Amino acid sequence: MSDNKVNIGKQxxxxxxxxxxxxxxxxxxxxxxxxxxxxxxxxxxxGPFRRNIEKHLAGAGK
Known part of the structure; x- marks a missing residue:
């Protein structure tokens, strides 16, 4: 995924x-x-979605 740091938005x-x-x-x-x-x-x-990643990491525990 190319990322232009100038164009920030919902995605x-x-x-x-x-x-x-x-x-x-x-x-x-x-x-x-x-x-x-x-x-x-x-x-x-x-996957790439922040919500899923945070859920995955929170479920993995400390």
């Missing part, structure tokens, strides 16, 4: 790009007990 808030270090870092700050690779794995498993 940019709804989805997470696993290739964007800033987006992975944002999730890492929300779930600090997971390293970046675990978060990237969660994105692959749960």
């Amino acid at each position: 940019d808030r709804l989805k997470v790009d696993a290739k964007d270090p800033g987006e992975v870092e944002y999730l890492h700050r929300q779930f600090p007990w997971f390293n970046h690779q675990k978060i990237k794995d969660a994105i692959k498993r749960a």
Whole structure:
């Protein structure tokens, strides 16, 4: 998914790009007990939608 940092909108808030270090870092700050690779794995498993990723990570626990 190409991401133009100038054009932000609803789709940019709804989805997470696993290739964007800033987006992975944002999730890492929300779930600090997971390293970046675990978060990237969660994105692959749960899909690109932020809500599903957060639900997946919250269910994985500490």
